[in-house]
Amino acid sequence: MKKTIAIVEDERAIRDNYAAAFSREGYAVRGYPNRRDAMAAFAARLPDLAVIDISLEDEPEGGFELCRDLRGMSPELPIIFLTARDSELDAVSGLRLGADDFLTKDLSLAHLIARVNALFRRVDALRRPPEEKQVIRRGALTLDSERMSVTWNSEVVLLSLTEFWIVYALTKHPGHVKNRQQLMDAANVVLDDNTITSHIKRVRRKFQVVDPAFDAVHTVYGMGYRWVE
Amino acid sequence: MGRFLDLLKTGPISGFRLRTKLLLLALTTLALPWAGCQYAREMESVLRENEQQSLLAVTTTIAGSLKGRQELLFRADSLPASEQANDPRDITPVVLSGAPLLDGRADEWDQDARSLVRVAGPGGDGLRLFAATHERRLYLAMIVRDNRWVFDASDLTPLDSASIGDRLWLAFDDKRGGQQRLFFGSTGPGAVHARRIETLEYGRETAIDEPRIQGVWQRARDGWVLEIGVPLSMVGQHLGVLVDDRDRRGTPRTSYGTLEASDLRAVGRLIAASPDLNDHLRQFAQPGVEITVASSTGALLTRLDAPALPGDYTRMRGFLPRMYRLFLDGGAIPRAVSEAERAGKAEALTSRAARGTPEAALFGGRYKDSVIVAAAAPIYSADGKRIIGVIQLAQTADRWLTLRDQALTRLLNLTLFVTLFAVGAAFWFAGRMTLRITRLGAASETALGREGSVSRVLPEADAPDELGDLSRSFSSLLGRLDEYTGYLRTLAGKLAHEIRTPLTIIRSSLENLESEAQASNGMGENAKVYIARAREGSERLGAILTAMGAATRVEEAIAHSERHRFDLGALVRSTTDAYGGAFPNRRFVCEVPAERLEINGAPELVVQMLDKLVDNAVDFSTDGATISIVLRAGDSHAELDVTNPGPPLPPEAATRLFESLWQSRAESGTRPHFGLGLYIVRLIAEFHGGSAQAANLPDNSGAVFTIRLLR
Numbered sequence: 001m002k003k004t005i006a007i008v009e010d011e012r013a014i015r016d017n018y019a020a021a022f023s024r025e026g027y028a029v030r031g032y033p034n035r036r037d038a039m040a041a042f043a044a045r046l047p048d049l050a051v052i053d054i055s056l057e058d059e060p061e062g063g064f065e066l067c068r069d070l071r072g073m074s075p076e077l078p079i080i081f082l083t084a085r086d087s088e089l090d091a092v093s094g095l096r097l098g099a100d101d102f103l104t105k106d107l108s109l110a111h112l113i114a115r116v117n118a119l120f121r122r123v124d125a126l127r128r129p130p131e132e133k134q135v136i137r138r139g140a141l142t143l144d145s146e147r148m149s150v151t152w153n154s155e156v157v158l159l160s161l162t163e164f165w166i167v168y169a170l171t172k173h174p175g176h177v178k179n180r181q182q183l184m185d186a187a188n189v190v191l192d193d194n195t196i197t198s199h200i201k202r203v204r205r206k207f208q209v210v211d212p213a214f215d216a217v218h219t220v221y222g223m224g225y226r227w228v229e
Numbered sequence: 230m231g232r233f234l235d236l237l238k239t240g241p242i243s244g245f246r247l248r249t250k251l252l253l254l255a256l257t258t259l260a261l262p263w264a265g266c267q268y269a270r271e272m273e274s275v276l277r278e279n280e281q282q283s284l285l286a287v288t289t290t291i292a293g294s295l296k297g298r299q300e301l302l303f304r305a306d307s308l309p310a311s312e313q314a315n316d317p318r319d320i321t322p323v324v325l326s327g328a329p330l331l332d333g334r335a336d337e338w339d340q341d342a343r344s345l346v347r348v349a350g351p352g353g354d355g356l357r358l359f360a361a362t363h364e365r366r367l368y369l370a371m372i373v374r375d376n377r378w379v380f381d382a383s384d385l386t387p388l389d390s391a392s393i394g395d396r397l398w399l400a401f402d403d404k405r406g407g408q409q410r411l412f413f414g415s416t417g418p419g420a421v422h423a424r425r426i427e428t429l430e431y432g433r434e435t436a437i438d439e440p441r442i443q444g445v446w447q448r449a450r451d452g453w454v455l456e457i458g459v460p461l462s463m464v465g466q467h468l469g470v471l472v473d474d475r476d477r478r479g480t481p482r483t484s485y486g487t488l489e490a491s492d493l494r495a496v497g498r499l500i501a502a503s504p505d506l507n508d509h510l511r512q513f514a515q516p517g518v519e520i521t522v523a524s525s526t527g528a529l530l531t532r533l534d535a536p537a538l539p540g541d542y543t544r545m546r547g548f549l550p551r552m553y554r555l556f557l558d559g560g561a562i563p564r565a566v567s568e569a570e571r572a573g574k575a576e577a578l579t580s581r582a583a584r585g586t587p588e589a590a591l592f593g594g595r596y597k598d599s600v601i602v603a604a605a606a607p608i609y610s611a612d613g614k615r616i617i618g619v620i621q622l623a624q625t626a627d628r629w630l631t632l633r634d635q636a637l638t639r640l641l642n643l644t645l646f647v648t649l650f651a652v653g654a655a656f657w658f659a660g661r662m663t664l665r666i667t668r669l670g671a672a673s674e675t676a677l678g679r680e681g682s683v684s685r686v687l688p689e690a691d692a693p694d695e696l697g698d699l700s701r702s703f704s705s706l707l708g709r710l711d712e713y714t715g716y717l718r719t720l721a722g723k724l725a726h727e728i729r730t731p732l733t734i735i736r737s738s739l740e741n742l743e744s745e746a747q748a749s750n751g752m753g754e755n756a757k758v759y760i761a762r763a764r765e766g767s768e769r770l771g772a773i774l775t776a777m778g779a780a781t782r783v784e785e786a787i788a789h790s791e792r793h794r795f796d797l798g799a800l801v802r803s804t805t806d807a808y809g810g811a812f813p814n815r816r817f818v819c820e821v822p823a824e825r826l827e828i829n830g831a832p833e834l835v836v837q838m839l840d841k842l843v844d845n846a847v848d849f850s851t852d853g854a855t856i857s858i859v860l861r862a863g864d865s866h867a868e869l870d871v872t873n874p875g876p877p878l879p880p881e882a883a884t885r886l887f888e889s890l891w892q893s894r895a896e897s898g899t900r901p902h903f904g905l906g907l908y909i910v911r912l913i914a915e916f917h918g919g920s921a922q923a924a925n926l927p928d929n930s931g932a933v934f935t936i937r938l939l940r
Binding site for chain 2: 011017018020021024084085086087088089104105106108109110194195198220221222223
């Protein structure tokens with residue numbers, strides 16, 4: 001059975017373009033222009049993945065509310081914010097509401113589809129018992145590339161998809177400096193310096209939540225970042 | 230009014246400060262004292278005119294009371310034909326205010342030509358006779374030029390011809406019509422009295438003393454002087470004297486004088502006022518008024534001196550009254566004149582009255598500012614056809630001078646006070662206004678901050694007057710400017726946001742198009758090229774949007790930044806190393822202090838700041854140029870210089886370079902510039918408690934950007 005993706009986006013042209021791209025990949029796509037229509041449909045049947053814009057028609061923050069409601073209905077449902085708004089505040093808010101990723105519309109369709117595929121893979125992986133060969137261990141860190149889950153000292157660190165890919169790129173070759181471009185490539189995003197910095201900052205903070213002494217991500221000024229064991 | 234205001238703006242005082250202008254305007258109140266002076270002058274001339282008219286009326290009244298009273302005017306009731314030509318032997322005594330001292334000295338006599346009778350004698354000898362009256366006596370001074378004064382012999386009777394020396398005969402009519410003949414002879418200088426010759430029985434003659442007529446005989450420089458006093462009551466219409474000059478005692482005499490030498494008859498008239506005239510005039514006497522009566526020929530008959538004025542004119546003392554008088558006396562008041570001049574003017578008045586014209590006149594008095602008012606009127610005979618005399622009244626005008634001075638001083642003091650007050654008030658007001666305007670001006674100048682932020686609080690906003698209105702309209706103007714600046718500042722971000730949606734539509738459509746074409750393998754080579762170009766264009770558009778939103782993102786990043794202490798030296802060193810790789814066409818020189826230079830801040834922001842500075846340095850330098858990055862440790866700040874060779878900065882750059890959306894260069898290359906790079910530099914420097922400055926190198930070979938960061 002085809003997986004269903006719900007696109008909640010008030011701009012019809014964008015919605016249809018995304019729908020076409022996802023259809024080509026073999027997904028069933030349903031598009032909704034606003035929160036009411038989306039919620040009405042979700043009440044009948046939940047999609048397998050939701051792509052949500054923040055401002056929806058007459059509700060500037062409609063996407064956030066929708067995300068909250070959706071997360072309430074299903075804790076596992078992958079949710080991606082795809083928005084023209086790129087402020088730090090929006091990203092933090094969106095991720096805090098339980099979204100798996102926060103993306104700007106600069107993202108190419110190919111990158112978007114890569115993410116969607118990755119998220120579906122994770123959902124599948126979570127249903128299977130963990131496979132040892134997918135797991136990277138670096139000291140206190142355990143990283144499962146299939147389930148896209150990270151633990152630090154056996155405690156789960158909840159990372160968004162982009163953050164996970166950044167950590168994955170850093171820990172693959174510990175001690176090597178990864179510059180911004182490499183990190184962006186790894187995360188399948190095009191981001192500017194400040195956004196990369198924000199992502200690194202968020203990663204550090206999330207690790208520090210489980211271990212206040214965490215200091216494994218080092219900044220090499222002018223070059224990039226590296227993972228230090 | 231409009232023209233006046235224009236004059237203020239463009240006229241000769243337009244170059245002055247507001248304060249000076251107001252002060253000059255206030256000075257126009259000085260016209261008040263001037264107007265007061267004009268008024269006082271006017272008042273004074275009216276007063277003077279009144280004074281003259283009333284004096285003339287009084288004069289005419291007195292003249293009327295004397296009409297036809299010839300007997301009052303003149304000593305005898307019938308003065309023969311006074312219109313006849315003056316006989317040189319007539320005696321016209323002057324009227325004295327005090328009795329002369331009979332001492333045989335002629336020098337104290339008023340040398341009035343009118344009272345002088347001159348008779349020439351033989352051989353250079355001669356007689357000069359002065360006559361004067363006071364009260365009821367006639368005084369005569371006979372000054373005789375004589376080479377030798379011959380005394381009478383003291384041991385013989387005066388009638389013995391051998392004993393006779395120089396003699397002086399006095400003859401006059403008496404009231405009964407008879408002739409009185411008296412002689413003076415002296416045995417030496419000193420007091421004498423008149424003697425008359427009487428014929429006794431048997432034809433014997435004897436000299437009898439006349440004790441009522443006395444005098445003093447003294448030697449003079451070239452002759453002798455005899456002064457005598459005669460009661461006027463004895464004297465009739467005619468009077469004369471005769472000198473019998475002898476060279477030796479008993480020798481024949483040489484006679485000359487005003488008597489007929491043959492029979493010693495008086496032929497010259499004695500023209501003098503009746504003694505009753507003064508009594509008559511005294512009833513008209515007023516304090517300060519002098520009454521003079523003259524004959525129709527101008528001979529003075531009597532003068533009734535003015536009793537003292539109760540309060541004489543006292544000049545106001547002090548500086549201000551003197552200044553006021555200076556203001557006033559513009560020739561309206563006659564100058565002080567000499568005694569002779571005053572007498573001449575009085576005489577002219579009298580002679581005009583003698584021709585039948587009553588007239589009043591003003592002339593200067595004894596001292597400066599004192600004025601005399603005089604009026605003269607003719608006295609007519611009973612039939613009104615003949616003028617028998619002239620009466621003149623003179624009065625000092627000092628009384629109203631005093632009044633004028635007092636009134637003026639009060640008026641001028643008041644106006645001067647008002648003027649000073651007005652000037653002071655104008656000065657205070659102008660000063661306050663200038664201060665307020667200056668404050669408002671300074672505030673409005675600084676209201677527009679360097680970074681385009683607007684302070685909307687201006688002074689005077691609460692003031693209810695026009696300045697308050699001005700301040701409020703400034704405030705609303707600044708408010709609108711603030712809104713506009715704010716709009717401009719957020720425009721780039723808003724625009725980027727708005728454009729992002731259509732851009733996404735284009736991009737996703739292109740990607741779909743490509744995917745579709747690949748799937749169906751139905752796209753020609755040309756179509757692929759076009760699609761590639763369209764993608765390239767949309768990517769550039771995306772880059773532009775990112776650049777436009779850069780400042781907003783930095784502001785956001787700053788808002789979310791956390792500070793911690795880090796080694797700025799190490800950061801600058803490692804970052805500069807990285808630039809070598811990023812810009813292979815430039816050489817980078819880095820100077821960093823050897824010891825650690827820690828600052829409290831956000832390292833990633835500092836890196837971003839360095840990126841922008843280096844971007845800027847690279848953009849303005851040519852390939853192969855050396856860009857130097859120098860870090861210095863100051864007392865409170867760390868100083869970072871980024872120097873690049875290249876064109877100098879334009880002059881206006883110094884203040885505007887670090888503003889948002891400002892750029893001096895023409896668009897070049899493919900990278901979009903929104904003038905945000907150096908604005909971001911400044912934002913980050915200010916976040917670190919520092920500042921950003923730009924300057925040209927001393928030899929204009931390049932520019933140096935100096936950033937100060939708080940340690």
